[in-house]
Every structure is written in C-alpha cells, then in structure tokens.
Amino acid sequence: MKTLVTNSIPKASSFIKKGELSAFPTETVYGLGANAYDENAVKKIFKAKGRPADNPLIVHISSKKDIALLATEIPVVAKKIIKKFFPGPITLILKKNEIISDLVTSGLDTIAIRMPSSKIALRFIKVCGVPIAAPSGNLSGSPSPTSFIHVLVDFKGKIPCVLIGPKAKYGLESTVVDCTGKVPAVLRPGVITLEQLKKIDKRIKFLKKSTLIKSPGQKYKHYSPRAKVRLISDFGFPISDFKNTAYIGMKKSRINFGIYKICKDLNDYAKSLFSFFRECDAKKIKTIYCEKVPEKGIGLAIMNRLKKAVSS
Ligand code: TXA
Ligand code: MG
Numbered sequence: 158m159k160t161l162v163t164n165s166i167p168k169a170s171s172f173i174k175k176g177e178l179s180a181f182p183t184e185t186v187y188g189l190g191a192n193a194y195d196e197n198a199v200k201k202i203f204k205a206k207g208r209p210a211d212n213p214l215i216v217h218i219s220s221k222k223d224i225a226l227l228a229t230e231i232p233v234v235a236k237k238i239i240k241k242f243f244p245g246p247i248t249l250i251l252k253k254n255e256i257i258s259d260l261v262t263s264g265l266d267t268i269a270i271r272m273p274s275s276k277i278a279l280r281f282i283k284v285c286g287v288p289i290a291a292p293s294g295n296l297s298g299s300p301s302p303t304s305f306i307h308v309l310v311d312f313k314g315k316i317p318c319v320l321i322g323p324k325a326k327y328g329l330e331s332t333v334v335d336c337t338g339k340v341p342a343v344l345r346p347g348v349i350t351l352e353q354l355k356k357i358d359k360r361i362k363f364l365k366k367s368t369l370i371k372s373p374g375q376k377y378k379h380y381s382p383r384a385k386v387r388l389i390s391d392f393g394f395p396i397s398d399f400k401n402t403a404y405i406g407m408k409k410s411r412i413n414f415g416i417y418k419i420c421k422d423l424n425d426y427a428k429s430l431f432s433f434f435r436e437c438d439a440k441k442i443k444t445i446y447c448e449k450v451p452e453k454g455i456g457l458a459i460m461n462r463l464k465k466a467v468s469s
Pocket of ligand 2 (some may be wrong): 292293
C-alpha cells in the first residue's frame with residue numbers, strides 16, 4: 158500500500174470519509190484515526206496496530222457540543238473538567254450512547270472522549286465531519302509517536318495516509334479520567350496532573366490497581382523500547398559497556414554514554430522520553446538508564462510510563 162504523507166487537511170480527511178485510516182498530529186502524541194461511526198474503518202485500526210480487540214479506543218471530537226451525541230450522562234465533575242480543560246490533553250470516560258459501536262469501546266458501556274487542543278487536530282476532525290476513533294499511532298507495544306516520522310517508521314506501506322504536523326507539544330498521552338464511578342478516578346496520569354484535578358474535585362484519586370480493571374489498555378505491554386530500561390537515582394553504579402548504553406534524565410554525568418539526553422525540566426523529560434526510546438532502538442542501544450523522579454505533578458505520568466517500560 159502506498160502511504161500518502163501530506164500536510165493537506167482536506168486530503169487526509171478524504172481518506173477518513175471513504176472509510177480508510179489516516180494518522181494525524183495532536184498535542185499529546187500522534188493518533189491513528191478512523192470514522193468512529195464506521196465499523197469497518199475501526200476494524201482497520203485494530204488490524205494495522207496489532208491491537209487486542211479488548212482494548213477500547215478514544216473518540217476525538219472538535220466541538221464540546223459533540224459530547225452529548227456520544228455520552229448519555231455528563232456528571233457534575235465531568236462538566237467541571239470539560240469547562241476547565243477541554244480542549245486539551247485529557248480524556249473523559251463517560252456512559253456511552255448506543256450510536257457508538259461496541260467495537261470502538263470493546264463492549265464496555267462507557268466511552269472515552271477527548272477534544273484535542275492542537276489546531277491541526279481540531280481542523281482535521283472538523284473537516285472529517287465525524288468523531289474520530291483513534292489510539293496512539295504506533296504499533297501495539299512500541300512507544301507512542303511524537304513526530305510523523307515515528308508514525309512512518311511503524312506504518313509506512315501499511316496505512317494510506319499520514320497528516321504531517323509539528324512535533325507533539327507534550328509527548329505523553331492524555332490524562333484519562335473515569336467519571337462513571339462513585340469516585341472519579343485517574344486511570345492514566347498525564348500532563349494535566351492529579352493535583353490540578355483535585356482542585357476541581359478533591360475526591361479524585363489515582364487508583365493504580367483499579368487501573369488494571371477499569372482501563373484495559375493499562376494491562377498491556379506498553380511504551381517499551383527494545384532495549385532494557387533501568388531506573389536510577391544517581392550514577393553510583395558500574396557500567397561495563399558505555400557504547401551500547403544510553404541515559405535520559407535531568408542530572409548531568411561524566412559517564413560517556415552511547416547517547417544521552419539531559420532534560421531541562423520535567424516537562425522536557427516528558428516531551429523527550431518516547432522519542433529518546435525510539436532513537437535508542439534505532440541505534441541498537443542495549444540498556445537505557447532513566448532518572449527516577451518524584452511521583453507528583455507531571456512526575457507521576459513520567460514514572461507511570463517508565464515503570465511500564467521496565468516491566469515489559
Ligand atoms: O493522548 C492520547 O490519549 C492519544 C491521542 C492520539 O489522543 N491517544 C491514546 O490512545 O493514547 P490509546 O488507545 O493509545 O490509549 C487509550 C487508553 C487505553 O489505555 C484504553 O484502554 C483507555 O484509554 N480507554 C479507552 N476507552 C476506555 C473506556 N471506555 N474505559 C476505560 N479506559 C478506556
Ligand atoms: Mg497507545
């Protein structure tokens with residue numbers, strides 16, 4: 158299959174309109190989109206990614222008004238989050254309207270809804286004229302794509318279109334908040350932090366264990382480079398092979414790593430992590446040392462991704 162790489166929103170949306178896939182940029186990571194109302198198109202997402210059918214997709218919208226089409230109930234806490242953070246790097250789990258196929262939501266009675274803040278993403282969804290079901294635009298199990306080049310590495314020749322945009326502003330996937338339970342819960346931490354959400358409703362919690370049950374995606378191997386990932390607090394450890402090792406973190410070191418990335422701050426760390434993992438794989442790095450950070454603010458999201466990369 159030929160993959161069209163384009164910066165034309167009308168061209169990319171023409172693929173969606175005819176039931177095909179197109180990757181597109183967002184402020185978090187690139188997505189792999191299909192018409193959320195078209196079951197055949199949605200099936201192509203699962204096939205292209207090699208994604209298990211029990212891992213539901215996020216439905217992307219370009220207007221807050223569309224939430225009422227997709228969800229049956231919008232609890233008070235969801236209304237407050239929408240008011241403060243939509244459009245933005247956050248996804249809400251709400252009770253699903255029947256208009257959306259069980260294929261999209263993997264048979265759950267809930268739906269994940271996100272309105273990205275990326276101008277290109279918003280225009281793309283609007284021109285498509287339908288809600289866009291989209292997971293991150295990577296092969297299942299590999300790190301999420303933060304540039305269109307990463308999408309091409311995984312999908313060149315396998316999907317018909319990639320809409321070009323800038324590098325992802327945040328570089329980590331959206332914060333996922335389940336608003337359907339008694340107590341609202343963060344299922345996946347992201348750049349909109351638990352602390353920010355607690356200002357809206359102090360009951361909101363990050364329930365690590367419930368994450369496994371509530372958000373099916375969280376149980377799968379994720380975010381993982383081929384290299385081994387090790388978490389470190391300092392450099393007081395022996396390294397036998399410098400050439401095949403890499404380091405990402407905020408601390409400077411005199412160790413002569415094969416490649417390294419010293420991040421300015423936590424935001425830079427979050428933004429750089431996945432592309433660094435991909436760079437390490439391309440350079441056949443064997444071990445990646447990653448600096449541990451405190452699990453607060455955006456540090457909670459960074460550590461969530463790092464721990465998954467270690468355990469896979
Ligand atoms: O930033 C993002 O969220 C990106 C961009 C493209 O929007 N998308 C993304 O999609 O990261 P994906 O499929 O890689 O991750 C979606 C997560 C998965 O962990 C999935 O299990 C969870 O959201 N999810 C989707 N629908 C759900 C539902 N109804 N209930 C609970 N979790 C759900
Ligand atoms: Mg993903």
